[in-house]
Amino acid sequence: MTARRSIDTAPHPDLRWYSTGNFAEVAPARWSVMSWSLVGDPAERGLRAFTARLMPNARWATGTHYVFVGYFACRPYHNLSALCQIAHELPGPDDEDVTRAYFEGVPPPDRELGRHCSAVQRLLAVPRMAREFHRLRGRLAALEADVAICEEDFTTALQSGWGLALGRAAERALRVVDEASDLHYSTSGSLVPAGAVQRKVGERLLPRWGELEPLVNRPRELPWSRLFDAVGGPELEESRFLAAPFYEAADAFEPWTTYSRAFQPHAPHELGGRGPKQEEVADVVWQMYRGVRRVGIEQLSRAVGDTMQAREESKALMMRCLHLFRRALPALAGEAGVDGDGWAYLRIRELLSPVRRPQLEQLVAARRREVDEALTEDMPDELFAPRPADAGGPPRRRAVRQERTPSGVSPGVVAGMVATLDTAPAGSERNGDGPVILVCESADAGIQSLLPHVAGLITLRGSMLSHIATLAREFGVPTVVNHPLAETLRAGQHVVLNGSTGEVEVIA
Amino acid sequence: MRALVVGGTGFVGSAVVRAFAERGIDVVSLSRSGGAFAGEGVRADVRAHDLGLERADAEALSSSVTHVVSCFGSVDWGAGPRLASELHHAGTRAVLRFAESCPGIQRVVHLSSVLVLGRACGRITDELELGQAFRNWYEYGKYLAEREVRGNDRLPWRTVRVGPVLGPGRDVPPTASDGMLAVVPFLLRGYPIHLADHGRFPCYPCDAATAGEVLVRAALEPGASETWTWFDDAEPTLAEVLTGLCGAWGVVPRIVDLAVLAPFGRAAIERLGAPRELLDYADPWADIATQVLKMLPGDLPRCPPGYVEATGEALRRSALTRGAA
Numbered sequence: 001m002t003a004r005r006s007i008d009t010a011p012h013p014d015l016r017w018y019s020t021g022n023f024a025e026v027a028p029a030r031w032s033v034m035s036w037s038l039v040g041d042p043a044e045r046g047l048r049a050f051t052a053r054l055m056p057n058a059r060w061a062t063g064t065h066y067v068f069v070g071y072f073a074c075r076p077y078h079n080l081s082a083l084c085q086i087a088h089e090l091p092g093p094d095d096e097d098v099t100r101a102y103f104e105g106v107p108p109p110d111r112e113l114g115r116h117c118s119a120v121q122r123l124l125a126v127p128r129m130a131r132e133f134h135r136l137r138g139r140l141a142a143l144e145a146d147v148a149i150c151e152e153d154f155t156t157a158l159q160s161g162w163g164l165a166l167g168r169a170a171e172r173a174l175r176v177v178d179e180a181s182d183l184h185y186s187t188s189g190s191l192v193p194a195g196a197v198q199r200k201v202g203e204r205l206l207p208r209w210g211e212l213e214p215l216v217n218r219p220r221e222l223p224w225s226r227l228f229d230a231v232g233g234p235e236l237e238e239s240r241f242l243a244a245p246f247y248e249a250a251d252a253f254e255p256w257t258t259y260s261r262a263f264q265p266h267a268p269h270e271l272g273g274r275g276p277k278q279e280e281v282a283d284v285v286w287q288m289y290r291g292v293r294r295v296g297i298e299q300l301s302r303a304v305g306d307t308m309q310a311r312e313e314s315k316a317l318m319m320r321c322l323h324l325f326r327r328a329l330p331a332l333a334g335e336a337g338v339d340g341d342g343w344a345y346l347r348i349r350e351l352l353s354p355v356r357r358p359q360l361e362q363l364v365a366a367r368r369r370e371v372d373e374a375l376t377e378d379m380p381d382e383l384f385a386p387r388p389a390d391a392g393g394p395p396r397r398r399a400v401r402q403e404r405t406p407s408g409v410s411p412g413v414v415a416g417m418v419a420t421l422d423t424a425p426a427g428s429e430r431n432g433d434g435p436v437i438l439v440c441e442s443a444d445a446g447i448q449s450l451l452p453h454v455a456g457l458i459t460l461r462g463s464m465l466s467h468i469a470t471l472a473r474e475f476g477v478p479t480v481v482n483h484p485l486a487e488t489l490r491a492g493q494h495v496v497l498n499g500s501t502g503e504v505e506v507i508a
Numbered sequence: 509m510r511a512l513v514v515g516g517t518g519f520v521g522s523a524v525v526r527a528f529a530e531r532g533i534d535v536v537s538l539s540r541s542g543g544a545f546a547g548e549g550v551r552a553d554v555r556a557h558d559l560g561l562e563r564a565d566a567e568a569l570s571s572s573v574t575h576v577v578s579c580f581g582s583v584d585w586g587a588g589p590r591l592a593s594e595l596h597h598a599g600t601r602a603v604l605r606f607a608e609s610c611p612g613i614q615r616v617v618h619l620s621s622v623l624v625l626g627r628a629c630g631r632i633t634d635e636l637e638l639g640q641a642f643r644n645w646y647e648y649g650k651y652l653a654e655r656e657v658r659g660n661d662r663l664p665w666r667t668v669r670v671g672p673v674l675g676p677g678r679d680v681p682p683t684a685s686d687g688m689l690a691v692v693p694f695l696l697r698g699y700p701i702h703l704a705d706h707g708r709f710p711c712y713p714c715d716a717a718t719a720g721e722v723l724v725r726a727a728l729e730p731g732a733s734e735t736w737t738w739f740d741d742a743e744p745t746l747a748e749v750l751t752g753l754c755g756a757w758g759v760v761p762r763i764v765d766l767a768v769l770a771p772f773g774r775a776a777i778e779r780l781g782a783p784r785e786l787l788d789y790a791d792p793w794a795d796i797a798t799q800v801l802k803m804l805p806g807d808l809p810r811c812p813p814g815y816v817e818a819t820g821e822a823l824r825r826s827a828l829t830r831g832a833a
Contacts, residue, residue, distance in 0.1 A: 208588035215589060281589075284648055287627075287641030291771075413594040415557035415602070496557050500590055507557040 005370045007033050008073065009040075009066045011385035015081035017109035018383040021102045023076045025442045025461040025468065027247035028260035030074040030375060033367060035249045035256075037347035038325055039318070040076055042181035044069050047082075050186045054128045055089050057121075060113055070383075073374035076247075077383060078102075081109050086189060089115075090129070091122040092196035101192050101465045104482045105405045106382065132190055133303060136310050139183055146176045147317050154324050163335040170332060170352060173324055180318040187311035191465060194307060198300045205293045211500060214411050214473065215281045216301040217308065241323030246467075249326045250344035255375060312470055336360060345371060404484045407462070408502035409469035412478030414456040415496040415507070418489050421447075437497060439489045442468060451475040456497045458504055460486035472499075480504055510534045511727065512573045514554065514603050515580030517543050520619060522679040523720025524577050531724065536569065538580075545679040554580055554599035559606055570610045575727045578603045579619035581653075583687040585644045585785040596649030600656050607663055616657070617726045620669045622712050622737065624651040625794035633797050634735040643788040654735075664732035670719055671712025671739045674749070675815045676822040678717060684823055688713075688749075691786045692823060695754050699780045700762040702773045702790050707747030707763050709792035712739035715815040722808055729805060737800040740811040746789075749816055756820030 004010065011018075031039070047068040051061040061067050061082070070077040080103060087093040088111065095108030153169035195217075202209035245251050245260035282305075286298045325348070333343035336351050338360050343351055345367035346360065416435030435455030440447070442461040447468070451457075454477060462468050462481025472479035478499030485504050489495065494507040511528045515521040516537025522545045528535040529546035537544040538559065542551030550569070553560035561569065580603075581596055600618065607616045625632055626647050628640035636655060642648040657665050672688040684692050688711070695701060722738050744752070750761045766773035774787050 207586075211588040211590055284642055285589075288644065288648075411589070411593060413555060413598040494557055496555075498594070500594070505557075 005073075005374060007071070007367060007370050007374065009069075009071045011070060011072075012065045012067060012079060012082070014060070014112055015067065015079050015085065016112060016385040017079070017081040018070050018072075018077035018385065019080040019103050019106060020076070020381045021078045021080070021104070022463070022466060023078065023247070024381055025104075025459075025463070025466045027076065028245055028251075028256070030256070030259045030379075031071070031076055031248060032074070032250040032256050032344040033371070034325075034329065034344050034346060034348060034351075035247060035322075036071045036074075036076060037349065038177065038249060038322060039181075039247050040069050040071055041347075042178050042318075043185060045178055046181035046183075046185040047189070049182050050132075050189050051086060053132065053186075054125050054189075055086075058086075058089060060085065060115065072383065073377040073379050074371060075379040080106075080382075081112050084108050085111070085113055085115070087192060089117045089122060090125050090193045091119075092193040092200070094196070097192050097196045100407075100463065101195065102188070102463050104461065104463050105407065129190060129193065132186055133194075133307065136183075136187065136307065139179075140310050140313055143176070143179055143183060143314065143317055146179065147320050150176050150321065150324055154328050158328060158331060161331075163331075166328060166331055166335065167352060170325070170328060170348075173321055174348065177318065177321045180314055180321055184311060184314040184318055187307050187314055188465070191304065191307050191311065194300075194304050198297070198304055201300055202297050205297055206289065211411075212285055214409065214500070216285050216297070217304050217473075241319045241326075244319075244323060244326065246319055247322070249322055249329060250341060251326070253341035253344055255371075256344060308465070308470065311465075312467075315467070338364060404460075404482050406480050406483040406502035406504065407464060408479070408499045409462065409464055409466070409481050410457075410472035410477055410479035411500040412456075412476070413496070413498050413500075414478045416455050416494065418491055418493045418495055419454070420489075420491050422491070437495055439486050441486065442466075447471070451477055456499070458483050458486050458489065458495070458497055460484070509574050510536065510572045511575040511577065511724075512536045512538060512569065514538045514552075514559075514576065514578045516549070517541055517545070517680070518579060518581075519677060519680045519682065519716055520673055520719055520723070521577075521579045522677070523717045524579060524723045525720075526678060526717075527720045527724040536573070554602050555594055556602075559602055566606070566609075570606065572612070573607075573610045574612045574614045575617075576603065576607045576610070576613065576615070577617045577619070577723055577727055579723065581619075581650075583646060584685075585646045585687060585690070585788075586783060587645055589645050589648075592645045592649030592652060596646075597652040597656060600653035604656065604660055604663060604665075614664065615727050615732065616663050616665045617723055618654065618657040618665060618667045619723060620654040620657075620667045620735075621647075621650045622669050622671045622739070622794060622796060623647045624654050624669065625796075626651070628794050631795050631797050633800050633803075634737060636735075640794075644785050658733075658735070666726045666729075666732060667735045668723055668726050669735065669737040670714050670722075672714075672749075673716050673719055674713050674753075674819040675716035675718075676818040681822050681826060682716075682819050683826065688786070688789075689753070689819070689823065690783050691750070692753050692820075694780075694782045695750060695761040696757055696759055697781075698759075698762065699777065699782065700764045701750075701777060701782060702766045702770055702787075703746060703763050704765060704770070704791045706765045707750065708745050710743045710796075711746040711749055711789075711793055712796060713744060713749055713811075713816065714739045715811040718809050718811050718815075725805065725808060736804055737796060738804060738808070739796075739801075740815075741798075741801055742811070743798070744816065746793075752816035753820040753823070755817050756824040 044066050048061055051058050068079050068082050070079060084095040084098050087095055087098045099106050099108050150173045153172060157165040157169045206212060248256055248260035250256045251260040286294055329343050332351055342364040345364045414435055416437040418439050419436045421440050437456040438454040439458045442459055451471060452475060457472055457477050457479040459468055459481045466481060469481055478497060480497050480499060480502050483504055496505045496507060511533050513521050513524050513535060516525045517539040525535050525537050525546050535547035537547060537549045538552040540553055543549045558566045580599060582591060607613050626640035626642040628638040636658060654667055657667055682689055684690055726736060747763055754761045778784050778787060
């Protein structure tokens with residue numbers, strides 16, 4: 001292990017467990033420096049803001065170190081210790097709720113801060129959380145308007161070719177990215193305690209709550225299904241973020257192309273609610289119960305469903321913002337005198353700051369060397385960073401192996417023939433082949449157009465609140481995530497999957 | 509002609525198998541046990557790929573079967589959503605898929621239930637999608653299954669809706685473990701049960717052996733894409749059925765109408781041990797127009813007199829309710 005590179009973030013001295021979590025499920029394995037500054041930094045600021053609003057006394061969530069995210073050898077990580085610490089200081093959730101929701105059920109780390117949090121302190125967070133829920137829709141509406149204005153600004157600036165206008169549009173967009181990130185991580189953070197409370201109430205009020213939970217926790221609207229409508233149609237440049245890889249702005253350049261090679265759908269986009277006709281199962285559930293049972297759990301579930309929807313919408317807005325930069329960064333780099341793909345090795349602030357411009361070329365050259373070296377390093381999904389003093393040198397990291405625990409995230413049982421992304425299905429009932437079950441490592445928005453055509457889905461990565469899990473529930477496709485068989489299944493094999501229990505059986 | 513009865517060792521399925529066999533029709537009974545009361549028995553599972561059949565067995569079966577009668581499933585009114593999705597819905601889909609693989613298929617008959625109507629309002633003949641609410645996952649599962657069948661345009665299907673299936677059973681005796689009969693042990697203990705209007709509303713029961721005959725007729729009659737609704741044309745009320753069932757013990761069920769106090773009474777009765785899911789049937793069931801029976805072939809058999817009482821007798825002989833009495 002060499003000395004810390006300038007592109008790496010410093011590991012937190014106290015909160016030392018890192019995990020890729022959701023980043024590994026939907027984002028490229030390695031990010032360019034620019035993409036990290038456009039996504040990772042706002043994520044840190046968003047999580048800090050969320051924590052400060054809910055727990056004003058949590059001084060551990062401040063300081064000069066990155067607390068909630070990390071970027072090591074071009075790989076993005078969440079700080080699992082810090083996120084579990086949030087759960088510890090909120091009423092309802094425990095560490096397992098965090099790892100089950102976002103970290104593929106890995107064992108939670110030991111508590112490292114030793115910070116005691118009384119029951120009263122936890123309860124004080126309840127009204128603050130209620131305020132978060134209350135403000136959600138208003139913030140989302142304002143953010144949608146801001147993103148639309150930013151798109152207009154960028155389009156105008158790019159057409160005019162006026163560098164100053166482009167810089168101002170970028171500055172404005174950065175503030176919008178911060179707000180989108182804040183909203184996304186607020187909704188993600190709120191879902192864990194809300195889900196924990198819902199589960200406790202559900203188990204008390206309704207028999208077989210475990211079977212009901214995935215049925216009732218579906219967003220009432222399908223945000224990913226109507227995005228083209230919301231943005232303005234697939235022919236518009238603004239809509240093309242849906243076909244672009246998530247989280248990587250420099251996907252047109254190597255080596256980032258290799259890491260972010262998004263799945264290009266074979267089937268034409270058929271969005272806008274053309275999925276299979278689904279019964280509104282949640283309504284069936286509510287009508288089945290009466291009185292306190294119904295009112296209590298219905299209201300909770302609607303809150304959780306709305307928050308899930310807001311989370312997906314804010315994620316989409318983040319990606320729309322990222323796509324703005326994807327379009328504008330070559331022009332911004334040209335203004336700064338940086339040629340070719342050099343901007344991918346800079347942070348956005350370095351590119352926009354006029355002070356650094358004379359040194360940018362040297363900086364790009366030095367970063368290229370660092371990135372080349374970093375990309376040769378094998379980065380595991382989980383990292384543990386010992387204290388620098390204990391290690392007697394630069395921070396060292398070690399991999400923690402884990403066995404995958406399959407999880408059913410979208411209920412239903414289906415038997416069918418395996419298809420992979422290379423053998424894209426043309427329909428869930430191809431002639432003579434029967435239902436198609438799509439098997440893949442993970443998925444981003446590109447997989448969405450296939451979901452109406454598949455009968456089931458098995459992924460190697462994923463958790464209950466993964467992007468693919470949310471999409472699968474939207475489309476009513478029985479889905480199992482985090483299943484080791486997804487690595488070995490081959491097109492043409494026959495399997496039976498159970499989206500409730502997470503079981504997958506290979507028939508032939 | 510070769511008939512396949514899915515769920516052929518069940519309460520209704522066994523009657524269907526007998527009815528086919530008595531007509532001299534070659535019949536195959538599919539069940540998890542692999543048994544058969546007549547004809548050939550094959551071990552299968554509707555929740556498994558290709559019904560859990562070996563490829564060679566599946567191909568041999570599909571090449572010879574001309575009629576499929578699907579009467580598998582649980583009538584557990586207290587089961588959860590997995591019953592609806594995994595057994596009734598996915599199972600029916602698997603049966604239809606198998607039927608589609610049979611080149612000589614002439615008819616697929618699906619055994620449905622009047623309970624697919626859930627809490628639907630108004631007079632009903634053969635409608636299905638009425639925006640109705642459901643009392644439990646059994647109703648919703650049967651609804652999904654019937655919708656799956658009616659949505660199939662590749663098969664000559666016919667669905668037959670029946671009410672609670674009673675009768676002494678020739679090969680398979682009735683049990684008080686699920687369905688309407690689960691309330692019998694509670695009534696035998698002498699506890700009161702609340703029924704709106706003292707249970708003077710129809711519950712559309714029928715006799716299992718006769719239902720088997722009707723299902724076979726549904727398989728053999730010409731015509732397709734029809735929904736038959738069949739029940740005892742005497743239209744006994746729920747109170748009459750419960751009284752008949754308990755008559756075997758010389759017990760008169762204590763049926764009360766608590767009117768506005770019903771919610772409190774329901775809670776109290778639930779505390780006494782009444783199955784919660786049965787209490788959902790205390791209000792009048794869906795209003796099925798009597799003329800649905802006139803839409804069926806005129807020579808269909810009628811339920812024999814005394815089948816309700818005979819059900820009680822059969823239950824009394826079973827170990828399950830003997831202790832309760």
